[in-house]
Amino acid sequence: MLSANVVLFTALAYVALLFVVAFFSDRRARRGWLGLVRSPIVYTLSISVYCTSWTFYGAVGSAARNGLEFATIYLGPTLVFVGWWFLLRKLVRIGRVHRASSIADLISSRYGKSMSLAVLVTVIAVIGTTPYIALQLKAVTTSFQVVASTTHTALLGIPEADLDLRTGFWVAVGMAVFTILFGTRNIDANEHHHGVVAAIALEALVKLFALIAVGLYVVFAIGGGVGEVFALPASAKVLGAEVFGPRWVALTFLSATAIVCLPRQFQITVVENADEEHLRTAAWLFPLYLFLTCLFTLPIAITGLATMPAGSNPDMYVLTLPMLHDRSALSLLVFIGGFSSATSMVIVASIALSIMVSNHIVMPIALRLAWLSRGVSGDVKSLLLVSRRISIALILSLGFVYFVFSAHSDALAKIGLIAFAGVAQFLPCLIGGLYWHRASKGGAFAGLLIGFVTWAYTLLLPSFEGGAVPASLFSDGPWGIALLRPEALFGAGGMDPLVHALFWSLSLNAGLFVLISLIKDQNPLERLQSTLFVDVFRNPADKESRFIHRSAAIDDLFVLAQRILGAEQAYLLFRDYARRQGIEEGLPRPSTEFIAQLERQFAGSIGAASARVMISQVVTGETISLGEMMRLVDETQQVIEYSQQLEQKSQQLQVTARQLREANERLRLLDAQKDDFLSQVSHEVRTPMASIRSFSEILLETRDLESEQATRFLSIIHDETLRLTRLLDEILDLSHLERGELAWSLQPLDAEAVLDRAIETCRGMAASADVQLVVGPRAGSVRVMGHEDRLNQVFINLISNAIKHNRSRAPVVTVSSAIAEGRYQVTFEDNGEGVPAEARDRIFTKFSRAWTQSRPRDAGAGLGLAISRAIARKMHGDVELLPAGRPGSGVGARFRVSLPLARGQAAPAGELERRAGE
C-alpha cells in the first residue's frame, strides 16, 4: 500500500520535472537551439495530447462494458492521419500562412475575418471543453484517492460522494500555474510554446510507458500469457459484444472529426507546427502510437473482469489490477501515467481556449472601450497577456466548478463523447472553408448556430436528466410536443442517443451552411479570403496586397505595432522591412505589401478579426480591388480549365495531325502531278523541236538537196512550229480554265445553231480524212446558258477527235442531239475501235493519248478532252465517255456533252404554244 504522502510527493516531483523540462526547452529554444524541440518525433508525441485520462483509464472500462467499441476512438484519428493527411497538410499550410492563432481564428479569417463567427466558435469551444477539463480533474482526483487508499474497498472504486474535492482543487491550481508560466510567455501564437510542447511530449512517453508496463504485467504476470488471457471466460463477454452498427460508424466519425476540430488538437497540430514536413512523420508515427496505446486494452479488461472483485469500477482496472497484487511501484507509475494524460490535456486545452477567449472576446470588447484608444506603447500586448492569464485561471476555475457540481452524478462519464460531438459542429464550415469557394460567412454562422443549439438540446441537455431537467421533457417533449423530444427529434425515435444527436445536429448544420452559402453572396473580403484559403497552394498569402490597396502614415503604424507587439519587437520588425526596401536608416515606406504583412503579424497575436479592426483604425483609403481579385479567381479557374483544355487539345491535335497528314498526302500527289505535267510538257515541246532541229540541220548542211525534198522538209518544220504554238495555246487555255481566272458571263444561246456551225467547220477536215460526217436526230431549237465561242470549241474538239482517231476502213462519225433528263445532250459517235478499257479512266487527264496508235500529223497535244471537260463544267455541264458498244456492233467511241437548259426552256410544249397564241 502506498501512503498518500508518497503519492503526493511523487506527483509533485513529477510536476517539478515537467517544469524543469519546460524551462530548459524554452531557454534552449530562445537561444536558437531548436534541434530536439523541433523534431518531428516531439511533434508527433505532442499530438498524442488526444489521449487523455479518459482514454488512459476509460478505454479499458469501455472495453469491459461494450467490447470492441473502444477501438473507434483510435480508429478515427488513424484514418485521418493515414488517409486524409492532405486535409491536415492544407490546414497546417493555411494556419502558417495566415498565422492562425486558433481554430476560431482560422474560421473567422476564412469567412472575411468575421468577429461574430470567432465569438461563436469560441463560445462553442469553451462550452464543449470545460466539462472535458472537469473530467480530467475528476480522473486525477479519483485515481489519487484510489492509489493512496489504505483499504481494499477502494479497489471497488471511490463512491462519487466520497470524492475529495480538495485534491481536484489543488490539481487545478497547479495546472493553472504551469500553464500561465509556460503558456503565456509571449503573445504571438505563432511563436511556439516550446517548453509546453516538450513537457507534453515527455508526458506522452510516460503515459505510453505506463500503459505498456501495466499491460505486460497483466498479461504475463497475472494472466500467464496472451493465449491464457483470451481463454478466460470473460473474453467471450468482451469480444462477443455486438458493436458494428450505426453507433460504431458514428463513433469512428466523431473521433476522426475530433482529431481535426478539437481546439487543443488544432493548437498542437497546426499552431505549434514548426515544419510542414513533420506531418509526414506524424502520418505513420501517430497511428503507431495509438496502436501501442490500445494494444493491451482488451487483455486488461478481460483480466479485470475475471479477477477483480464483483462491483469493481472497470474504469479503474488499469490502476486497481496492479494494486490488487500489491505492486506499489507499478501502481505509482500508472497513477503518474494517468496524471500525465490529464495534465497534458488540461494544459494544452486551456492555452488554446485562453488564446481564443482573449483574442475573440476580450480584444473586441477592449477595442470598443475608450481607454484603449490612448495608444500607449505595449498596452495591447500587456492587455493580451493579462487577459490570457486570467482566461486560463477562469477556464480552469470553470472546469473545477463544473467538476464540483457534477461530481456526484455520473454525467461526467459521457462527457467525452458529448464534447466530441460539440466540436464536430466546426466540421462543415471548416471543410467547406478549405475546399468550397462559395462557402460564405452567413452560411457558416447559421450552420454553426443551428448545429450547436441542436447538439445542446439533443445531447448536452439529456446528460443532466434527473437533475435540473424534468424527466417529462424526455418522455413527452417540451409543452407536450412529442415531435420535439430531445432524444427523438421529429419522431426519429429508437436510435442511439449519440447517433441521433450527431445525425440531426450535423445534418441541420451542413444543410443550412450549404443552403445559405448558395443563396447569399459573399462580400469582397470574404471572396478574397476564400480564394486565398481554398487555393492556398497556388496563392501565397502575400498576394493579399494585390487586392487590398490602402495607405497609412508610417508613424501611426509604428505606434500601433508598438502597442501590440511591444516596443522592441516592433522596432526590429520595422527595421527589417526597411532594410528589405533598401532603406538603411529610418522607417520603411508604408506600402500596401508592408501593411498586409503587418496585419498578418498582428493576427498572430490578436487574431485576424481584431488585427483587421486595429489596422483599419490607422489606415486611410482602403479599397479592395475587385478586378484584381476576379483575375486571381480567373487564374485559378484557368488552371483547372487549362488542364481540361489540354486534354481536348491533345485530341484536337491528333485530329489536326491526321488532317495535316492527309493534306500533305494531297499536296504530295499534286506535286507529283505537277512534276508529271511539266515532264509531259517538256516531252510535248521537245518532240516537235527535235523534228525542227533535225530538218533544219539537214537543210543547212546538205548542199545538193533536191528542191522538192527541201520543200517537203520545210513544210514539216512549218507544221511542227504550228503544233508547238497550238500546244502552248492549249496549255495556257487549260491553265486559265483550271485557275478559274476567266469570268464568263453565261448567256442564253441557241445551242443547236452552235452545233450546226461546228459541224460545218469540220466538214472540210472530214472530207480530207475520208471520214463520213453524219448528222443524226436533232433536238430542234434549244436554249442553254453558255458561252458561244467556247461551246463551239468543245463541239469542234469532239468532232475532230472522232475524225482523227477513227481507224475504221469506212470511217463514219455521227453527231446527234436531244433533250433528255432535263438537259441538252449532244452525242458524238464513231465506228472506230473505241477507247481501250484500260484507257477509259484517264482519257480526260492531260496528255493522255494512250489509245492512239500513232499520231496524225495535226493531232493535238492530248489536252483537248481535258479542256473540253473544263469548259463544259464552267457552264455547269459535263463531257463524258459513254459505255463502249458491244464488239462488232460497229459502235466505237461515244462521247456526250450535256448542258443544263436555260430557264423557261423546260416549259412544256403546250405552254409555249398557248403563249404563242396570245
Add this chain to the structure above:
Amino acid sequence: MAATVLIAEDEPNLVESLSFILRREGCEVSAVFDGEAVLERLRDGLPDVLVLDVMLPKRNGFDVLKAIRSDPRLTGIPVLVLTAKGQERDRKTAEQLGADAFVTKPFSNRDVVDRIKRLAGL
C-alpha cells in the same frame, strides 16, 4: 560495209529525218512505230544498231530494252535510247537497263550519227 539500223519511234517526222541522215551515211534503215513491233521485227533478224524511243505506244522503250537484254539471242544488240523527257532519272534507268548510248531530243544530227556509227563499229 553497210550498217543496218532499226529505228523504233512513233513520231513519223523524226523517223523521216533520222532515216535521211543515216541513209546519207550509207546505213540501211528500217523503222517500227510501237514497242511490240520492235520485238516482232527483231525475230526476223538483228540490226547492227537499234535506235529506241522511250515513249512508244503499246510497250514503252524501257520495257523493250529489258526484254532485249534478258533474251540471250537479242542481248548483244547495241541500243541507243532516244527520249524527249530529258530527265536524269531516265538516263539512269537507261544505263541500268544496259543502254549503250543515250540521246535527248532535240538532238544534233551529227552527234546521233557519230554515236550510231561508233555502236555499229564503223
